[in-house]
Amino acid sequence: MEADVDVTDIENEDGLITVFTPNTEYAKARQALTDAFEGIDFDADEIQFLPKTTTPVEGDDIPLFEKFYDMLNDLDDVQNIFHNAELPEQAE
Numbered sequence: 001m002e003a004d005v006d007v008t009d010i011e012n013e014d015g016l017i018t019v020f021t022p023n024t025e026y027a028k029a030r031q032a033l034t035d036a037f038e039g040i041d042f043d044a045d046e047i048q049f050l051p052k053t054t055t056p057v058e059g060d061d062i063p064l065f066e067k068f069y070d071m072l073n074d075l076d077d078v079q080n081i082f083h084n085a086e087l088p089e090q091a092e
Contacts (some may be wrong), residue, residue, distance in 0.1 A: 003032035
Protein backbone atom coordinates (compact mmCIF):
# COMPACT_ATOMS: atom_id res chain seq x y z
CA MET A 1 0.00 0.00 0.00
CA GLU A 2 1.34 3.37 -0.96
CA ALA A 3 -0.58 5.20 1.78
CA ASP A 4 1.10 5.80 5.12
CA VAL A 5 -0.61 2.81 6.78
CA ASP A 6 1.04 0.24 9.04
CA VAL A 7 -0.05 -3.05 7.44
CA THR A 8 1.05 -6.10 9.44
CA ASP A 9 -0.24 -8.82 7.08
CA ILE A 10 -2.30 -9.41 3.95
CA GLU A 11 -4.02 -12.72 3.16
CA ASN A 12 -5.67 -13.86 -0.08
CA GLU A 13 -8.02 -16.83 0.24
CA ASP A 14 -10.47 -17.81 -2.49
CA GLY A 15 -10.30 -14.34 -4.02
CA LEU A 16 -11.02 -12.56 -0.71
CA ILE A 17 -8.30 -10.28 0.55
CA THR A 18 -7.90 -9.65 4.26
CA VAL A 19 -5.78 -6.72 5.43
CA PHE A 20 -4.39 -6.76 8.97
CA THR A 21 -3.42 -3.49 10.63
CA PRO A 22 -3.24 -2.27 14.21
CA ASN A 23 -6.67 -1.07 15.38
CA THR A 24 -5.33 2.49 15.48
CA GLU A 25 -4.76 2.29 11.69
CA TYR A 26 -8.31 1.14 10.85
CA ALA A 27 -9.64 4.44 9.45
CA LYS A 28 -6.48 5.13 7.44
CA ALA A 29 -6.42 1.60 5.99
CA ARG A 30 -10.10 1.72 5.04
CA GLN A 31 -9.67 5.12 3.36
CA ALA A 32 -6.55 3.96 1.49
CA LEU A 33 -8.38 0.90 0.15
CA THR A 34 -11.41 2.98 -0.83
CA ASP A 35 -9.17 5.49 -2.64
CA ALA A 36 -7.15 2.77 -4.41
CA PHE A 37 -10.05 0.59 -5.55
CA GLU A 38 -13.09 2.48 -6.79
CA GLY A 39 -16.32 0.68 -5.91
CA ILE A 40 -14.63 -1.69 -3.45
CA ASP A 41 -17.07 -3.94 -1.59
CA PHE A 42 -16.15 -4.93 1.96
CA ASP A 43 -17.54 -8.31 3.11
CA ALA A 44 -16.43 -7.44 6.64
CA ASP A 45 -15.62 -3.91 7.70
CA GLU A 46 -14.73 -4.04 11.38
CA ILE A 47 -12.05 -4.11 13.99
CA GLN A 48 -11.33 -7.59 15.33
CA PHE A 49 -8.93 -8.34 18.12
CA LEU A 50 -6.68 -11.35 17.49
CA PRO A 51 -4.62 -12.81 20.34
CA LYS A 52 -0.84 -12.83 20.03
CA THR A 53 -0.72 -15.96 22.19
CA THR A 54 -3.32 -18.53 23.17
CA THR A 55 -3.92 -20.48 26.35
CA PRO A 56 -5.19 -24.06 26.13
CA VAL A 57 -8.36 -24.83 28.10
CA GLU A 58 -8.58 -28.51 29.02
CA GLY A 59 -10.40 -31.02 31.18
CA ASP A 60 -12.74 -29.68 33.85
CA ASP A 61 -11.97 -26.09 32.81
CA ILE A 62 -13.79 -26.47 29.46
CA PRO A 63 -17.36 -26.44 30.85
CA LEU A 64 -16.42 -23.61 33.25
CA PHE A 65 -15.05 -21.52 30.40
CA GLU A 66 -18.12 -22.23 28.24
CA LYS A 67 -20.45 -21.27 31.10
CA PHE A 68 -18.52 -18.04 31.71
CA TYR A 69 -18.56 -17.24 27.97
CA ASP A 70 -22.32 -17.86 27.78
CA MET A 71 -22.92 -15.67 30.85
CA LEU A 72 -20.96 -12.81 29.27
CA ASN A 73 -22.79 -13.29 25.98
CA ASP A 74 -26.17 -13.08 27.75
CA LEU A 75 -25.42 -9.60 29.12
CA ASP A 76 -27.26 -6.86 27.21
CA ASP A 77 -24.28 -4.49 27.43
CA VAL A 78 -21.87 -7.01 25.84
CA GLN A 79 -21.60 -6.79 22.06
CA ASN A 80 -18.46 -8.82 21.34
CA ILE A 81 -16.31 -11.17 23.38
CA PHE A 82 -12.63 -11.55 22.59
CA HIS A 83 -10.47 -14.17 24.32
CA ASN A 84 -7.26 -16.10 23.87
CA ALA A 85 -8.60 -19.48 25.01
CA GLU A 86 -7.70 -22.43 22.83
CA LEU A 87 -10.39 -25.09 23.07
CA PRO A 88 -10.15 -28.65 21.72
CA GLU A 89 -11.99 -29.04 18.39
CA GLN A 90 -14.85 -31.15 19.81
CA ALA A 91 -15.52 -28.58 22.58
CA GLU A 92 -16.10 -25.62 20.23
